[in-house]
Amino acid sequence: MNTLTETISETEQQISFENIASEKLTPERKLAIDTFNKSGFPSLKDEEWKYLDLSVLKNTPFNHQAPACTKLTLSDIEKYKVAGADAITLVFINGVYCPELSSQQRDNTFSIESVESELAAHWFGKLAKTDEPFIALNTAFHHGGLLIHIKAGQEVKQTIHLLHFNDSRQEAVAAHPRNLVVAEKNSKVQLIATYHSLNNFTSLTNSVTEFFVGENAFVEYDVKQDENEKALQINYVYAQQKRDSVFDISTVTIGGKMVRNNLNIALTETGGTAHLNGLTVGGKNQTVDNHTLVDHASPHCESFQLYKNILDDNAHGIFNGKIFVRQDAQKTNAFQSSKNVLLSDVAVMNAKPQLEIYADDVKCSHGATTGQLDEEALFYFRSRGIGKKDALALLNYAFAGDVIEKINNDALKADLLKLLAQKLNTEIEFEG
Amino acid sequence: MLSIKNLKANIEDKEILKGLNLEINPGEVHAIMGPNGSGKSTLASVLAGREEYNVTEGEVIFNGENILEMAPEDRARKGIFLAFQYPIEIPGVSNANFMKTAVNEVRKSKGLAPLDSKEFLKLMREKMQLVQVDKTMTQRSVNEGFSGGEKKRNEIFQMAMLEPELGVLDETDSGLDIDALRIVADGVNALRDGKRSFIVITHYQRLLDYIVPDFVHVLYKGRIVKSGTKELALELEEKGYDWIKEEVEI
Ligand SMILES: Nc1ncnc2c1ncn2[C@@H]1O[C@H](COP(=O)(O)OP(=O)(O)OP(=O)(O)O)[C@@H](O)[C@H]1O
Numbered sequence: 191m192n193t194l195t196e197t198i199s200e201t202e203q204q205i206s207f208e209n210i211a212s213e214k215l216t217p218e219r220k221l222a223i224d225t226f227n228k229s230g231f232p233s234l235k236d237e238e239w240k241y242l243d244l245s246v247l248k249n250t251p252f253n254h255q256a257p258a259c260t261k262l263t264l265s266d267i268e269k270y271k272v273a274g275a276d277a278i279t280l281v282f283i284n285g286v287y288c289p290e291l292s293s294q295q296r297d298n299t300f301s302i303e304s305v306e307s308e309l310a311a312h313w314f315g316k317l318a319k320t321d322e323p324f325i326a327l328n329t330a331f332h333h334g335g336l337l338i339h340i341k342a343g344q345e346v347k348q349t350i351h352l353l354h355f356n357d358s359r360q361e362a363v364a365a366h367p368r369n370l371v372v373a374e375k376n377s378k379v380q381l382i383a384t385y386h387s388l389n390n391f392t393s394l395t396n397s398v399t400e401f402f403v404g405e406n407a408f409v410e411y412d413v414k415q416d417e418n419e420k421a422l423q424i425n426y427v428y429a430q431q432k433r434d435s436v437f438d439i440s441t442v443t444i445g446g447k448m449v450r451n452n453l454n455i456a457l458t459e460t461g462g463t464a465h466l467n468g469l470t471v472g473g474k475n476q477t478v479d480n481h482t483l484v485d486h487a488s489p490h491c492e493s494f495q496l497y498k499n500i501l502d503d504n505a506h507g508i509f510n511g512k513i514f515v516r517q518d519a520q521k522t523n524a525f526q527s528s529k530n531v532l533l534s535d536v537a538v539m540n541a542k543p544q545l546e547i548y549a550d551d552v553k554c555s556h557g558a559t560t561g562q563l564d565e566e567a568l569f570y571f572r573s574r575g576i577g578k579k580d581a582l583a584l585l586n587y588a589f590a591g592d593v594i595e596k597i598n599n600d601a602l603k604a605d606l607l608k609l610l611a612q613k614l615n616t617e618i619e620f621e622g
Numbered sequence: 623m624l625s626i627k628n629l630k631a632n633i634e635d636k637e638i639l640k641g642l643n644l645e646i647n648p649g650e651v652h653a654i655m656g657p658n659g660s661g662k663s664t665l666a667s668v669l670a671g672r673e674e675y676n677v678t679e680g681e682v683i684f685n686g687e688n689i690l691e692m693a694p695e696d697r698a699r700k701g702i703f704l705a706f707q708y709p710i711e712i713p714g715v716s717n718a719n720f721m722k723t724a725v726n727e728v729r730k731s732k733g734l735a736p737l738d739s740k741e742f743l744k745l746m747r748e749k750m751q752l753v754q755v756d757k758t759m760t761q762r763s764v765n766e767g768f769s770g771g772e773k774k775r776n777e778i779f780q781m782a783m784l785e786p787e788l789g790v791l792d793e794t795d796s797g798l799d800i801d802a803l804r805i806v807a808d809g810v811n812a813l814r815d816g817k818r819s820f821i822v823i824t825h826y827q828r829l830l831d832y833i834v835p836d837f838v839h840v841l842y843k844g845r846i847v848k849s850g851t852k853e854l855a856l857e858l859e860e861k862g863y864d865w866i867k868e869e870v871e872i
Pocket residue numbers: 633634636638656657658659660661662663664665707
């Protein structure tokens with residue numbers, strides 16, 4: 191167990207270690223905390239953070255060193271599993287892997303070990319750099335994360351489910367999950383990450399996941415963010431893709447007071463393909479910010495982005511999608527679409543596509559639309575006897591459905607449709 | 623079953639219906655004809671409960687209840703069906719799912735148990751034959767990419783599924799070739815059971831060869847200015863509306 195504690199000086203938001211067991215304070219962690227303290231939290235003046243209000247996050251005195259594997263039992267976590275999924279469940283509490291709550295059976299297509307292992311050092315931090323303040327924080331405080339290593343030429347038949355809990359029932363916890371996925375050449379794996387919170391206090395989940403997708407490997411990573419209204423989440427996903435590899439990620443954000451997702455995809459060799467899909471269904475005072483960066487560094491790569499927001503009440507949606515096509519990246523296909531519906535007069539959407547293209551033989555497109563509810567369609571439904579609430583739900587489902595359709599895991603798809611129906615407040619069963 | 627008295631309705635402060643009266647008994651078919659812009663679709667919309675229209679005067683009694691204060695879904699559940707002049711496309715919702723939801727909502731309002739998938743499919747198959755809707759059409763999104771004729775057929779299919787007491791068909795025949803017209807008309811006729819009533823809005827007398835009306839009304843400038851039997855439709859087809867306009871203006 192980690193014995194570190196920390197303090198935050200409220201005025202300067204400096205975070206430091208105290209009472210550190212010296213063997214825990216590696217030079218890397220010390221450097222990371224120094225780096226963080228030099229920059230501090232991002233502010234609205236920072237171009238990449240300009241629409242996102244971080245004041246609650248900044249003003250909450252989090253415990254960054256919360257105890258792990260708290261009193262949760264197998265039966266507590268059962269309902270958070272994806273029903274019907276043939277999954278290997280890896281449970282993380284406050285970022286720390288808890289083997290006693292996780293699936294025991296393994297196949298020999300992959301291995302897991304500590305993200306702090308010698309083997310992991312090979313990849314750790316190669317993509318997620320500490321010049322991002324939240325990555326610096328994660329690098330300083332992460333604890334108990336995993337390296338998931340898929341062997342070359344192997345297909346992991348079961349889904350690997352990373353089940354994350356932030357347990358802020360006793361105090362405000364900042365969890366710093368840090369995981370690494372390495373898919374060696376010709377391997378195939380499907381992962382799910384779901385994020386849940388147990389809070390009485392404000393919680394922060396500051397997650398960093400690095401993917402190394404080997405030559406001709408196939409990785410699908412589907413993320414369900416279903417934390418509650420006291421939960422803040424910062425989530426960084428990095429993927430580095432080798433030749434002819436595929437990396438598909440779908441991020442479905444239903445819960446959380448404030449969620450900021452950062453996806454960074456680097457297509458470093460020829461023939462790579464990436465799909466980035468996002469669906470946010472936000473209401474009340476939720477803020478959901480999706481930042482994507484696809485770096486086309488090599489020729490003949492393709493990327494497809496589809497991001498949708500359904501925003502009700504005072505919800506605030508942000509989409510910032512950057513496509514970077516380097517000079518060498520000829521024959522690039524890069525597409526991006528951001529579609530949004532505002533269900534209330536006060537919901538706000540900021541959508542900003544950014545294309546930077548330095549190659550000449552490329553196909554790129556982007557589009558962003560934000561509209562109101564389709565009153566004509568609503569009337570059509572109602573004229574057939576479908577009540578306003580259900581009509582709205584069906585329409586919203588229709589709008590959102592194509593993002594969920596992109597997910598290849600039928601069990602997760604069904605799970606998300608159920609969650610969507612719940613969030614849209616309808617008893618209608620959506621079809622998969 | 624339907625009694626419209628002195629109905630006046632505005633859209634954006636412009637009066638469109640200017641004191642309209644119409645009585646419909648169970649089992650009757652009433653055709654409504656009239657020049658463009660005379661208010662035919664407005665009448666249909668007001669009956670179905672479109673909220674943009676503002677009823678300023680009059681009443682609409684359907685089976686003894688004033689429906690003007692009712693939400694559109696409640697009117698539908700009580701048995702009013704509007705076949706739209708321009709059916710809207712709804713990407714992402716399959717026709718089958720749409721209809722299943724609608725049928726079960728209507729059933730629920732009547733205190734009936736919802737149909738399960740098997741029962742629903744059976745009902746759907748039966749009604750599909752009626753208007754020659756094929757399976758692919760039910761699996762596709764509502765009206766998305768449908769041809770004009772397919773959209774109109776789909777409206778009648780929906781009507782057959784929902785079995786309303788009053789069907790209001792707003793130019794369901796417009797844009798149909800003669801074969802498609804026959805399919806649609808056959809579908810409507812199959813639903814005539816002596817109790818179900820229809821308001822058939824059309825510009826073309828030929829529809830009325832297939833769906834034979836009990837009465838024909840001319841709507842002009844927001845009022846029914848002339849009523850007659852099916853021969854009136856023939857006369858209108860022949861002579862146009864000018865003679866009626868003259869009669870009215872005098
Ligand atoms: N949304 C609207 N805003 C303003 N005016 C409208 C609106 N909808 C209809 N109108 C006007 O109301 C009048 C009646 O329209 P309506 O659609 O009821 O006519 P119609 O008899 O159905 O014509 P058509 O035979 O062309 O279908 C027209 O003058 C039309 O321009």
